[in-house]
Amino acid sequence: xxxxxxxxxxxxxxxxxxxxxxxxxxxxxxxxxxxxxxxxxxxxxxxxxxxxxxxxxxxxxxxxxxxxxxxxxxxxxxxxxxxxxxxxxxxxxxxxxxxxxxxxxxxxxxxxxxxxxxxxxxxxxxxxxxxxxxxxxxxxxxxxxxxxxxxxxxxxxxxxxxxxxxxxxxxxxxxxxxxxxxxxxxxxxxxxxxxxxxxxxxxxxxxxxxxxxxxxxxxxxxxxxxxxxxxxxxxxxxxxxxxxxxxxxxxxxxxxxxxxxxxxxxxxxxxxxxxxxxxxxxxxxxxxxxxxxxxxxxxxxxxxxxxxxxxxxxxxxxxxxxxxxxxxxxxxxxxxxxxxxxxxxxxxxxxxxxxxxxxxxxxxxxxxxxxxxxxxxxxxxxxxxxxxxxxxxxxxxxxxxxxxxxxxxxxxxxxxxxxxxxxxxxxxxxxxxxxxxxxxxxxxxxxxxxxxxxxxxxxxxxxxxxxxxxxxxxxxxxxxxxxxxxxxxxxxxxxxxxxxxxxxxxxxxxxxxxxxxxxxxxxxxxxxxxxxxxxxxxxxxxxxxxxxxxxxxxxxxxxxxxxxxxxxxxxxxxxxxxxxxxxxxxxxxxxxxxxxxxxxxxxxxxxxxxxxxxxxxxxxxxxxxxxxxxxxxxx
Numbered sequence: 001x002x003x004x005x006x007x008x009x010x011x012x013x014x015x016x017x018x019x020x021x022x023x024x025x026x027x028x029x030x031x032x033x034x035x036x037x038x039x040x041x042x043x044x045x046x047x048x049x050x051x052x053x054x055x056x057x058x059x060x061x062x063x064x065x066x067x068x069x070x071x072x073x074x075x076x077x078x079x080x081x082x083x084x085x086x087x088x089x090x091x092x093x094x095x096x097x098x099x100x101x102x103x104x105x106x107x108x109x110x111x112x113x114x115x116x117x118x119x120x121x122x123x124x125x126x127x128x129x130x131x132x133x134x135x136x137x138x139x140x141x142x143x144x145x146x147x148x149x150x151x152x153x154x155x156x157x158x159x160x161x162x163x164x165x166x167x168x169x170x171x172x173x174x175x176x177x178x179x180x181x182x183x184x185x186x187x188x189x190x191x192x193x194x195x196x197x198x199x200x201x202x203x204x205x206x207x208x209x210x211x212x213x214x215x216x217x218x219x220x221x222x223x224x225x226x227x228x229x230x231x232x233x234x235x236x237x238x239x240x241x242x243x244x245x246x247x248x249x250x251x252x253x254x255x256x257x258x259x260x261x262x263x264x265x266x267x268x269x270x271x272x273x274x275x276x277x278x279x280x281x282x283x284x285x286x287x288x289x290x291x292x293x294x295x296x297x298x299x300x301x302x303x304x305x306x307x308x309x310x311x312x313x314x315x316x317x318x319x320x321x322x323x324x325x326x327x328x329x330x331x332x333x334x335x336x337x338x339x340x341x342x343x344x345x346x347x348x349x350x351x352x353x354x355x356x357x358x359x360x361x362x363x364x365x366x367x368x369x370x371x372x373x374x375x376x377x378x379x380x381x382x383x384x385x386x387x388x389x390x391x392x393x394x395x396x397x398x399x400x401x402x403x404x405x406x407x408x409x410x411x412x413x414x415x416x417x418x419x420x421x422x423x424x425x426x427x428x429x430x431x432x433x434x435x436x437x438x439x440x441x442x443x444x445x446x447x448x449x450x451x452x453x454x455x456x457x458x459x460x461x462x463x464x465x466x467x468x469x470x471x472x473x474x475x476x477x478x479x480x481x482x483x484x485x486x487x488x489x490x491x492x493x494x495x496x497x498x499x500x501x502x503x504x505x506x507x508x509x510x511x512x513x514x515x516x517x518x519x520x521x522x523x524x525x526x527x528x529x530x531x532x533x534x535x536x537x538x539x540x541x542x543x544x545x546x547x548x549x550x551x552x553x554x555x556x557x558x559x560x561x562x563x564x565x566x567x568x569x570x571x572x573x574x575x576x577x578x579x580x581x582x583x584x585x586x587x588x589x590x591x592x593x594x595x596x597x598x599x600x601x602x603x604x605x606x607x608x609x610x611x612x613x614x615x616x617x618x619x620x621x622x623x624x625x626x627x628x629x630x631x632x633x634x635x
Contacts, residue, residue, distance in 0.1 A: 007097065008105035015079045015106050022078070023071035030063045031056070041139045055135050061128035065121050068113060069383040070414050076106060076391035077398075077406040084399025099458045103392055110388040118381035122268045130266030137260075148174065148199065157208065157246060173198050177212065190219040194242075210244040217242075262366055264373040276370045283363040290356050368435060372428055375439040382443055383417065389450035393457035417442050485554050485565040495552045501628045503549055504621040510542055511614040520576075520611040524603050529578055530590035539610070540573045546617065553624070560627050567620045569613040576606035 035042075042055075083089040092102055148154050154162045165176025179192040194215030201208055217237040260266060267275065330338065390413055398405060420442035428438025528534065550565055579589050579599040590596045 012105045018075035022074040026067040026070045058128045058131040068117050069387045073387035073391040074410040077395040080392050080395030082401030085401045114381050114384040121377045126266045208246040212242045264369040272370050272374050371435050393453040396457045481570045491555050497628045500549050501625045508618045508621045520607045536577050543571045564624050571613050
């Protein structure tokens with residue numbers, strides 16, 4: 001029987017408060033990103049507060065499914081980061097409670113959010129997507145507000161470019177007016193100049209009334225009755241006052257929702273299945289019709305070719321003659337007629353096939369959009385669960401709370417998810433990838449990551465220990481590691497100086513013998529390195545004894561000895577012997593020529609480094625032995 005424990009309630013409260021806060025933060029960020037994308041369609045349109053409120057409301061509902069995974073990722077990461085930073089997670093594990101048991105309540109909450117996201121996408125999301133698409137189209141079609149600037153040409157009025165030298169904000173009058181009107185074709189353009197004027201909107205906001213005073217009107221007449229008259233090439237009119245009526249719809253008209261019937265994002269699963277079946281049936285019928293048309297055309301062309309004179313000549317008299325020879329027998333008029341007829345038939349067939357190909361491509365794209373949207377409802381809901389199993393284990397591993405490092409990790413994970421999901425969506429939409437592969441790419445990549453970090457967190461594995469990675473890569477690249485031996489404030493046992501001095505002297509002799517016997521200055525033997533490897537136990541024993549002496553002498557109070565101890569190099573005891581621990585990896589490396597050559601040179605470099613390290617060890621041994629003799633010599 002499932003029992004709710006106090007620990008589950010405590011962790012759920014910690015997560016719940018953070019989830020509410022991070023959800024609204026993620027929702028705000030996504031809304032600002034969406035708003036910035038369509039900002040050009042909103043600015044300068046004079047939209048009322050009611051329309052803007054509807055836009056933000058439906059936009060917020062549309063982005064809820066996208067904000068949920070990111071909010072779960074961020075809140076779970078911060079929650080367990082806080083528990084780890086305050087050592088509460090350590091106390092939980094010390095009480096015998098595993099990490100998966102601590103996850104229990106949040107797993108239930110994440111599954112509930114996952115199903116809630118799916119329900120939201122299937123019932124509320126389609127309506128929100130349809131409304132936001134309807135509003136965006138209506139906003140794009142709305143004419144902009146009249147904000148006539150000074151000193152530049154303004155093209156916000158249909159078929160006109162208006163230039164105003166100066167305007168009076170108090171009276172609304174415009175001064176130094178120049179208007180270019182495109183009333184028809186290029187030849188029908190008109191230029192209007194006026195000293196002053198005023199632009200007003202009618203009460204129904206369907207027209208503009210442009211009142212002009214003291215000006216001239218120049219209009220080209222080439223496209224009218226006087227176009228053939230050389231004496232009157234254009235019309236010029238001087239006026240004291242004049243009014244011009246311009247069509248200008250300033251109202252906000254909502255687009256008919258029936259025009260968006262093909263929008264797959266505005267449909268539930270049931271509607272997608274129904275419409276997809278209808279589309280497949282419709283386009284299959286059209287495809288059959290196209291096939292029958294082409295079949296009838298081919299039959300018609302076959303019958304016509306049998307009656308053609310060229311075919312008759314070929315069949316009756318010259319069966320073995322080439323068609324080019326038959327064509328050469330025709331007169332020039334017949335040749336021209338035959339070529340024109342063939343060209344017309346080819347162009348007609350090509351145009352027909354091009355149109356049918358475009359129609360088929362558009363139909364395939366529409367069906368793909370419906371299939372993509374069906375899969376997207378499942379993958380987006382599943383991402384809530386995947387993001388939890390990434391965020392919570394990472395928080396337990398990193399053990400850093402707050403909005404610093406967790407936010408950075410969340411952004412990186414979400415960017416990777418967004419790139420993979422968006423790439424898969426685009427490639428699936430254009431038909432380059434199959435739909436299941438494109439929409440399953442992001443979950444397929446992030447699911448192993450979630451399993452890996454959950455496994456590492458449950459086993460208390462070190463994943464983000466930067467010192468460990470730094471040491472690994474420095475050893476891999478052959479970079480030097482420095483020794484740090486500092487004086488101790490409290491020393492329990494003083495070093496055994498006579499024994500240490502005697503051991504250091506013996507180590508120096510063994511190092512000299514080892515250098516001569518192994519010929520470290522020469523290149524390594526390829527056969528022994530890659531195929532017949534034998535472990536170098538001698539150098540490992542020498543280095544282990546040296547480390548014991550360094551550990552013992554680290555208890556000294558003498559600053560000279562402490563300084564000399566830091567001169568000892570950190571010796572690599574295996575890099576000069578073979579590339580890998582396993583024999584089969586060494587054989588594979590030898591067979592892969594570029595890799596084997598690089599590893600061989602690397603081992604030679606490490607042999608030379610070992611020779612140098614042994615020399616440094618002998619010199620440092622002599623200095624420390626001399627210093628020990630000074631400390632123990634009679635005054």
